[in-house]
Amino acid sequence: MPLPLAVAAVIVVAASFIPLGYVIAASVDTGWDTASALLFRPRVRELLTNTVMLVVVTVPICVVVGVTAAWLVERTRVFGAKVWAVLLAAPLAVPAFVNSYSWVTAIPSLGGLHGGVLIATLSYFPLVYIPAAATLRRLDPAVEESARALGVGPWAVFFRVVVPQLRLAIAGGALLVSLHLLAEYGAFVFIRFDTFTTAIFEQYQSTFNGAAATMLAGVLVLLCLTLLVTESVVRGSARYARIGSGAARRAVPAELGWRYSPIVLLFLGVLIAASVGVPVISVLRWLVIGGSTVWELDTVAAALVQTLGFGIAGAVVTCVLAFPIAWISIRHRGRFSRFLEGGTYISSSLPGIVVALALVTVSIRYLHPLYQTVTVVIAAYALLFLPRALINLRAGLAQAPVGLEEAAQSLGVSPLSAFFRVTLPLAAPATAAGGALVFLGIVNELTATLLLAPTGTRTLSMQFWSLSSEIDYAGAAPYAFIMIVLSLPMTYVLFSQSKKVAGL
Amino acid sequence: MRMRIGLMSGLALATAAVMTVSGCSDSGSDSGTDSGGANQITVYNAQHESLTQEWADAFTAETGIEVELRNGSDTELGNQLVAEGDQSPADVFLTENSPAMTLVENAGLFADVNQDVLDQVPSQYRPSSGKWTGIAARSTVFAYNKDMLPQDQLPKSLLDLQDPAWKDRWAASPSGADFQAIVSALLELKGEDATRQWLAGMKDNVRTYKGNGAVMKAVNAGEIPGGVIYHYYWFGDQAKTGENSNNVALHYFKNEDPGAFVSVSGGGVLKSSTKQDAAQQFLKFVTGQKGQEVLQTGTSFEYTVGSGVPANPKLVPLAELQAPQVDPAKLNSPQVTELMTEAGLL
Numbered sequence: 130m131p132l133p134l135a136v137a138a139v140i141v142v143a144a145s146f147i148p149l150g151y152v153i154a155a156s157v158d159t160g161w162d163t164a165s166a167l168l169f170r171p172r173v174r175e176l177l178t179n180t181v182m183l184v185v186v187t188v189p190i191c192v193v194v195g196v197t198a199a200w201l202v203e204r205t206r207v208f209g210a211k212v213w214a215v216l217l218a219a220p221l222a223v224p225a226f227v228n229s230y231s232w233v234t235a236i237p238s239l240g241g242l243h244g245g246v247l248i249a250t251l252s253y254f255p256l257v258y259i260p261a262a263a264t265l266r267r268l269d270p271a272v273e274e275s276a277r278a279l280g281v282g283p284w285a286v287f288f289r290v291v292v293p294q295l296r297l298a299i300a301g302g303a304l305l306v307s308l309h310l311l312a313e314y315g316a317f318v319f320i321r322f323d324t325f326t327t328a329i330f331e332q333y334q335s336t337f338n339g340a341a342a343t344m345l346a347g348v349l350v351l352l353c354l355t356l357l358v359t360e361s362v363v364r365g366s367a368r369y370a371r372i373g374s375g376a377a378r379r380a381v382p383a384e385l386g387w388r389y390s391p392i393v394l395l396f397l398g399v400l401i402a403a404s405v406g407v408p409v410i411s412v413l414r415w416l417v418i419g420g421s422t423v424w425e426l427d428t429v430a431a432a433l434v435q436t437l438g439f440g441i442a443g444a445v446v447t448c449v450l451a452f453p454i455a456w457i458s459i460r461h462r463g464r465f466s467r468f469l470e471g472g473t474y475i476s477s478s479l480p481g482i483v484v485a486l487a488l489v490t491v492s493i494r495y496l497h498p499l500y501q502t503v504t505v506v507i508a509a510y511a512l513l514f515l516p517r518a519l520i521n522l523r524a525g526l527a528q529a530p531v532g533l534e535e536a537a538q539s540l541g542v543s544p545l546s547a548f549f550r551v552t553l554p555l556a557a558p559a560t561a562a563g564g565a566l567v568f569l570g571i572v573n574e575l576t577a578t579l580l581l582a583p584t585g586t587r588t589l590s591m592q593f594w595s596l597s598s599e600i601d602y603a604g605a606a607p608y609a610f611i612m613i614v615l616s617l618p619m620t621y622v623l624f625s626q627s628k629k630v631a632g633l
Numbered sequence: 634m635r636m637r638i639g640l641m642s643g644l645a646l647a648t649a650a651v652m653t654v655s656g657c658s659d660s661g662s663d664s665g666t667d668s669g670g671a672n673q674i675t676v677y678n679a680q681h682e683s684l685t686q687e688w689a690d691a692f693t694a695e696t697g698i699e700v701e702l703r704n705g706s707d708t709e710l711g712n713q714l715v716a717e718g719d720q721s722p723a724d725v726f727l728t729e730n731s732p733a734m735t736l737v738e739n740a741g742l743f744a745d746v747n748q749d750v751l752d753q754v755p756s757q758y759r760p761s762s763g764k765w766t767g768i769a770a771r772s773t774v775f776a777y778n779k780d781m782l783p784q785d786q787l788p789k790s791l792l793d794l795q796d797p798a799w800k801d802r803w804a805a806s807p808s809g810a811d812f813q814a815i816v817s818a819l820l821e822l823k824g825e826d827a828t829r830q831w832l833a834g835m836k837d838n839v840r841t842y843k844g845n846g847a848v849m850k851a852v853n854a855g856e857i858p859g860g861v862i863y864h865y866y867w868f869g870d871q872a873k874t875g876e877n878s879n880n881v882a883l884h885y886f887k888n889e890d891p892g893a894f895v896s897v898s899g900g901g902v903l904k905s906s907t908k909q910d911a912a913q914q915f916l917k918f919v920t921g922q923k924g925q926e927v928l929q930t931g932t933s934f935e936y937t938v939g940s941g942v943p944a945n946p947k948l949v950p951l952a953e954l955q956a957p958q959v960d961p962a963k964l965n966s967p968q969v970t971e972l973m974t975e976a977g978l979l
Contacts, residue, residue, distance in 0.1 A: 172977035237854055318843050331808035335970045337712030493716055584703035600846040
């Protein structure tokens with residue numbers, strides 16, 4: 130393994146432990162007496178109940194909705210399956226806080242746990258749907274047919290044969306949904322539902338960076354780590370890959386018949402109307418109400434340019450940083466590469482607010498020249514979104530056989546040049562997809578950007594948040610609109626790329 | 634070769650992107666006290682963004698000095714200034730309320746405000762130390778829904794709201810600096826035990842929203858009968874469409890009740906600023922005739938405190954509010970957030 134790559138990978142992973150290290154160091158600093166007084170109080174119990182209930186209720190609903198939708202579009206002859214397949218990924222283009230703003234417009238009294246579950250489900254079910262659909266598409270139907278031939282009924286085939294093979298997709302999707310639930314801020318503030326993340330932000334606004342905020346962050350970190358461990362236990366070590374060459378046939382889609390077709394169409398229609406229809410109509414309605422005056426072109430353009438700048442810079446930097454790790458994990462499998470990957474997952478599962486708190490403190494105390502600079506913001510994005518780039522990069526590198534590179538070298542090209550001329554072009558599409566995903570994450574990021582951005586920065590999400598907080602819903606609408614439009618192509622890339630990545 | 638071009642153009646794009654980002658906020662790419670150009674000041678702004686922007690635009694038009702705002706809440710920015718210490722990139726600090734000013738003053742971070750600035754503001758609207766000055770003022774009110782609460786059922790005192798009779802019947806935005814300033818006045822007027830007790834009652838009774846505007850909107854929609862906010866949210870909304878306030882009326886507690894508290898917004902110059910002169914000029918402008926006229930005639934509906942400019946005639950005059958006497962320098966924000974954290978409100 131080339132030493133420079135290994136060193137680069139270790140540095141990236143080490144940097145990604147800064148947030149965790151910060152929380153631990155700050156907890157130690159606080160001292161047990163203060164810490165325990167801040168931890169064992171009714172408010173923390175209240176937040177814990179809210180947060181845990183949110184995860185416990187929302188995740189199963191997302192799994193059921195996501196898997197059902199995936200099965201319907203992939204395995205039945207539902208009318209317009211191809212269109213539904215794309216539409217069901219579209220909610221990802223609507224930031225959760227925009228979704229929440231739209232629903233609060235429609236139902237002003239929406240709030241509490243049921244409000245939180247509703248908004249979260251509509252925003253995040255595609256995180257289960259997309260991997261489930263991708264997996265269903267490439268499942269070998271022969272296994273199901275064998276089961277059926279052995280006399281197993283259709284429902285039993287689904288639950289005993291299909292669902293177990295979806296285990297990886299479901300566990301991965303559920304983990305993503307839960308991590309998003311823990312990190313979400315804006316969506317829950319709109320509907321007055323307090324979680325650890327909203328409470329940390331309030332503490333930050335009241336004391337900047339006090340002990341109480343850090344202690345809450347510590348509990349949040351523990352919750353995230355618990356989820357990571359749970360997922361890896363659920364995932365298990367069983368293998369689901371086909372052995373041998375050849376491609377699986379596409380499964381024969383089930384006929385729904387006149388009896389079930391209307392029900393299925395109604396289900397899909399309501400799901401799309403609630404998750405995409407409501408936000409789009411609501412944003413358009415506010416745009417009409419606001420008229421041309423809400424388009425303060427200078428401000429809107431400046432926010433757009435800054436968002437694009439952050440998004441592109443963040444995506445490129447993140448892909449470059451992910452590269453050494455992806456390379457090592459594909460070309461040098463082993464304990465070292467597993468350690469590297471595990472490291473990036475642990476830190477990126479931490480919510481943006483925790484990463485931001487850590488970087489504020491570190492930059493103010495130890496790296497003052499970087500304090501309140503773009504560098505710190507981009508660093509935060511890289512820490513938060515590294516796995517998005519990593520998963521895609523690995524897929525791309527895995528599809529570029531090492532043999533081709535060796536062949537180039539045997540023809541007299543230097544290893545470095547062989548890499549640039551052979552491997553990199555082959556991995557380029559997957560890298561682009563990874564970059565697109567990171568870009569999507571950055572456009573919709575709110576808390577870390579709010580805390581870290583240099584003075585004078587106005588991204589789309591910051592503008593939206595500032596205006597909607599002042600109850601200027603019409604003024605906020607252009608920003609919501611642009612965020613959705615910017616996210617749409619990225620969501621499509623994510624959707625089409627998922628089919629390739631699912632093989633790994 | 635094709636790929637190398639692709640890679641190069643990708644890197645070029647990224648570099649361009651970073652340049653764009655930092656170019657749009659050039660103080661960001663500089664560090665420490667060296668922020669911005671010579672003809673630019675950085676204001677840590679906890680006042681309402683729209684109001685400060687009006688001040689900044691008028692100031693730039695008059696002096697040519699650019700003003701860069703970093704927006705946040707009172708205590709957030711106050712504590713941030715303390716954490717940044719003498720390396721702060723800020724030149725001026727503006728707040729909605731005074732406790733955060735005291736916080737920064739106690740950390741020894743403010744320069745003396747020039748005498749010609751102080752002369753523009755009567756002494757009751759600034760601390761005797763002269764380390765900062767009042768720039769505007771705001772009155773606590775109980776905003777209530779006219780259909781849900783008849784006049785005779787209104788609370789006589791802010792302290793009444795801890796009574797179980799008010800369970801789920803009033804709203805507030807406890808995470809906001811506005812509300813924390815009211816609690817700090819309560820703390821100063823009634824002492825720690827009474828405040829702790831009141832906050833415990835509040836925790837049982839209150840429904841929390843983010844921001845005073847959201848509180849008023851909920852009261853207007855009949856989600857809740859009343860809420861504790863500052864006066865100008867109502868006037869501001871009435872001056873626009875009234876869609877968030879037409880069902881709402883304001884109840885002034887008066888009688889020197891803690892609920893009649895008038896909060897002073899503060900402005901100060903950081904000792905660490907390398908642009909003392911421009912920073913003092915900005916404060917002088919804000920408290921001067923033109924700055925105060927922005928309050929009088931603009932859309933903020935906050936009270937004027939300086940240069941003899943009377944408040945907007947639509948407002949109930951400050952003199953009639955029978956506000957309790959509170960020395961702004963005595964208001965204590967760290968203790969307030971501690972008490973509110975203890976009560977489970979934060």
